[in-house]
Amino acid sequence: MGRLGVRDYEQILDLAVAILENTDPEAIWSLITKHLCEVFDCTGVTFSGLYIAERVLRTEAWAPESHGPIALDLTDRYPNPDQHPLTLHVASGGTSPVILSRISERWRHSPWYDSARETGGGEQLGLPTPGDPLALRSLILGREQEFTDRDLALAARIQPLILTVDSQAREFRRLGAAAPLSVSTRHDLTPRELTVLGLLSEGLTSQGIAHRLLISPHTVNRHLEKVYRKLGTNNRVSTVLLAKQHGLVP
Structure with missing residues (x-):
């Protein structure tokens, strides 16, 4: 595994701050x-x-240009989408970042490589983001030059941050379906505080919320302290009751 420099850690910090x-x-x-x-x-x-049962690839985000969410039917374009090297890696339980040319000897002779080269990204690094039981989800980084051990090490350092963000975003969407964000903004609650509040209303302990959001119980308690202050409460029961009265939680 490659060694990281000061600039690498600065970039990790930049992402965390953003x-x-x-x-x-x-x-x-x-x-x-x-x-x-x-x-x-x-x-x-x-x-x-990649939704194997539906044979559909749903892309939620793009860079450097955003194209919006796209659902691609793989039935005609790729006869065996479940044989993609990254799909096999994730389907077998692999969660670590991987360089595709290193896990597949035939990567550079595959239809996926040819398709990636059309956009200038034949060399690819996959960063799995498990969490959705219906799909094999990943970030795919593409470029012309080969990825290195340093790139792999940096991706491994960044991955825990991304997994935590993904977990919190999924919980926020689930809880937000019953409690519109526009309601919470009147109480100056942040999306993270609203997510913690929603899980609290479901009866989870600080430890349970921490496990669900991939953060520490100490961080959960800090969020709860801010929620109490903003809602003018001082315990879990009164906080959940008030939140329900104001439509902040289901």
Whole structure:
């Protein structure tokens, strides 16, 4: 595994700060793909999920240019989408970032490589983002020059941050379906605080919320302290009752 330099850790910190400053959960993947495109000097980065049962590839975010969500039917274009090297890696339980040419001897002689070269990104690095039980989801970084051990090490350092963000974004969407964000903004609650509040209303302990969001119980308690202060409460029961009265949680 390659060694990282000071600049590499600065770039990781830059991404963390950008994520913390973001207030729109729906824009988080566009932010991440754009940042990774710059960090790894890529010609393109996508965040996609392969739905094997439907034989559909859904791409949610793109960089450097956003094309919006796209669902691609793979039935005609790729006879065996489940045989893509990254798909095989994730389907077999692989969660670590991988360089596709290293896990597949025939990568550069595959239809996927030819398709990637059309956009200038034949060399690819896959960064799995598990979490959706219906899809094999990954960030795919593409460029002309080969990826190195240093790139792999940097991706491995960035991955925990991305997985935490993904977990929180999915919970926010699930909870937000019953409690519109426009309601919470009147109480000055951030999306992260609203997510913690929603899980609290479902009866989860600090440990349970931490496990669900891939953060520490200490971080959960800090979020709860801010929620109490903003809602003018001092315990979990009164906080959940007030939140329900104001439509902040289901």
